[in-house]
Amino acid sequence: MNAELKIAARTRDDPRPRSAVSTGVGLVGLAGLLAWTWTARAYGMTGPLAALTALLACGVPMVLWSLLVDKVHRNPSTGIDWTRPLRPRAESLDISIAKIAGLWTTWAVIGAIYCLCRWYWDGPYLFSMQLLGYAAVPLLVLSVPYVIWLDRRLVEPRDGAWHVGQLVAGRGRLADPEQLREHCRSWTVKAFFLAFMLSIVPGNWVQVIEPAAADIARNPVALANWLIGLMFLVDVSFATVGYVLTLKPLDAHIRSANPYVAGWVSALICYPPFILMNSGGPLDYHHGTADWVYWLEGYPLAMALLGLVLVFLTAVYAWATVAFGFRFSNLTHRGILTHGPYAWTKHPAYVSKTTFWWLSTMPFLATTGSLVDVIRNCALLTAVAGVYYWRARTEEKHLSADPAYRDYAAWMERNAPIPRLVNSIGRMIRSRPVPAE
Numbered sequence: 346m347n348a349e350l351k352i353a354a355r356t357r358d359d360p361r362p363r364s365a366v367s368t369g370v371g372l373v374g375l376a377g378l379l380a381w382t383w384t385a386r387a388y389g390m391t392g393p394l395a396a397l398t399a400l401l402a403c404g405v406p407m408v409l410w411s412l413l414v415d416k417v418h419r420n421p422s423t424g425i426d427w428t429r430p431l432r433p434r435a436e437s438l439d440i441s442i443a444k445i446a447g448l449w450t451t452w453a454v455i456g457a458i459y460c461l462c463r464w465y466w467d468g469p470y471l472f473s474m475q476l477l478g479y480a481a482v483p484l485l486v487l488s489v490p491y492v493i494w495l496d497r498r499l500v501e502p503r504d505g506a507w508h509v510g511q512l513v514a515g516r517g518r519l520a521d522p523e524q525l526r527e528h529c530r531s532w533t534v535k536a537f538f539l540a541f542m543l544s545i546v547p548g549n550w551v552q553v554i555e556p557a558a559a560d561i562a563r564n565p566v567a568l569a570n571w572l573i574g575l576m577f578l579v580d581v582s583f584a585t586v587g588y589v590l591t592l593k594p595l596d597a598h599i600r601s602a603n604p605y606v607a608g609w610v611s612a613l614i615c616y617p618p619f620i621l622m623n624s625g626g627p628l629d630y631h632h633g634t635a636d637w638v639y640w641l642e643g644y645p646l647a648m649a650l651l652g653l654v655l656v657f658l659t660a661v662y663a664w665a666t667v668a669f670g671f672r673f674s675n676l677t678h679r680g681i682l683t684h685g686p687y688a689w690t691k692h693p694a695y696v697s698k699t700t701f702w703w704l705s706t707m708p709f710l711a712t713t714g715s716l717v718d719v720i721r722n723c724a725l726l727t728a729v730a731g732v733y734y735w736r737a738r739t740e741e742k743h744l745s746a747d748p749a750y751r752d753y754a755a756w757m758e759r760n761a762p763i764p765r766l767v768n769s770i771g772r773m774i775r776s777r778p779v780p781a782e
Contacts, residue, residue: 359760361688362752365422365596365680367415370670371583374407378582382575385554393472396550399578404586407671408595417596422680424593425498437496440507444492447509449485451528455536456481464618469544476543495593505531530602534676535588541616542585553578565645566638569652576659580666587666587673595671596680601743603676608739611732612676622729630706630725633713637705651704658701661686665694681749683756690763691741691754695733702726 381402385395411417419427459465465474496502505528508520552574561571590597603609613619621628637655641648666673668685686693708722744750757764 359756361760362681362683362749362756364682364684364687365749366668366670366672366682366684367410368668368684369414370407370410371667371685373410374403374583374586374670375579375667377406378403378579382553382578385550389554391551391554393547393550395554396547397476399550399582400546400586400589403582404590404671407586408590411595411670418594420596422600423596423598424500425495426500427498429500432497432502434493434497437502438493440502441493441496443510443514444496444502444504444506445489445510446513447506447511447528448488448492450509450513451506451532452481452484455532458536459540462618465540469548470540472547473540473543477540499593504528526604527601530604531591531599531677534599534602534674535591537613538616538675539585539588542581542588545581546585549574549578549581565649565652569649569656572656573659576656576663579663583663583666583669583671584673586671587669590671591674591679597670597672599674599677599679601678601746603739603743605739605742607735608676608743611736611739614732615736621732628725628729628732630708630722630729632722633711633715633718634706634708634722635710635712637707639712640707640710655701655705658697658704661697662694662701665697676743678744678747681744681747681753683753689761691757691761692733692737695737696763699730699733702729 378399381399385391385399417423418425459474459477464470505524508524509528511517511520512525553571556567556571561567587597591599603612614621617623620626623629624631637651638648641651665686668682668687669679672679690696703726706722706726708726709719711718711722741750741754745754758768759765
């Protein structure tokens with residue numbers, strides 16, 4: 346009780362910096378998603394259309410909450426000043442035409458890359474390509490009135506798309522190289538990760554909707570595996586919505602994409618086709634391993650307890666994505682989060698994910714009975730954890746350009762439980778006396 350009072354007093358004296366996203370956004374999105382999931386299970390809707398409807402069930406409530414309750418469209422960070430008179434249409438139209446040309450050129454380049462890269466035309470990626478193909482014409486049409494409407498309201502409408510438009514029009518001397526680089530980085534992030542997220546939506550959906558209630562409840566292992574699948578459904582749905590809704594009126598635009606090569610390398614090696622952790626990859630830590638169910642067979646209590654821990658870790662992982670609302674995105678800055686699991690550690694998803702892998706895979710045990718396999722698998726999983734530590738450091742380096750993140754990081758060092766624990770352990774290690782020789 347005394348510890349809780351001390352924490353409460355410390356929080357009053359040193360309040361947590363304001364989060365760019367409210368708690369309510371994630372909660373209404375989660376409520377909509379779970380309601381649709383329950384409905385789909387009741388009626389056996391396992392198809393891809395039902396999976397896409399889940400994205401709407403998740404995204405629409407978040408958009409409504411953000412606009413009607415949080416009023417995010419009035420945030421200065423949107424770049425929109427609603428109090429100033431509209432820019433004359435004649436003045437903004439030339440800007441809009443250049444932006445539309447730049448935007449369409451960007452999309453054409455992305456489409457060409459999709460066509461050239463063969464992995465986009467095999468397996469689950471086929472769904473992404475079909476869906477993006479269906480969306481292409483509506484996006485082209487809707488982009489025209491959207492850009493014209495937005496440019497009359499933006500304080501500075503000449504963004505990266507406008508600078509690309511200058512190149513297209515042969516006026517490259519007007520294009521700012523840094524704006525062009527930022528534009529390319531931002532759209533590369535969106536194109537790469539949106540295609541990946543869309544590709545895994547249908548398969549993830551089926552895993553949650555298809556199992557019968559009796560099969561889910563037949564034993565703790567089945568229940569744990571289904572709940573883990575449900576947590577991944579939440580994560581995938583929120584993340585996909587986040588990659589779609591990169592819109593300035595929602596204050597969800599990409600403010601900056603990570604400019605560091607190390608950040609891109611450390612992130613991309615965790616995703617196909619560059620992933621290093623898959624079977625046969627350089628960081629494949631699964632040789633001679635079996636999952637937790639194999640090793641705990643015959644120990645039902647231990648199996649149930651570990652299943653509970655794994656569900657908890659996956660829930661933390663999903664919570665870390667829910668906290669973003671519709672702003673989740675790798676390699677980008679879209680506002681600083683300080684609430685939910687981000688009040689405990691700066692990287693809750695990475696901490697929970699790597700811990701889950703250690704406990705679920707148990708690389709310290711090998712079905713081959715080989716000590717070499719044990720050592721190799723543990724070393725490789727340690728390397729995988731190192732990759733995520735590397736990612737975390739590059740993300741911090743990128744975000745530290747924003748004073749809001751520096752304030753948040755400093756507050757975390759002073760108040761957050763996990764950083765305080767790590768710092769305490771570090772101080773204890775450093776203060777140990779060195780034995781005399």
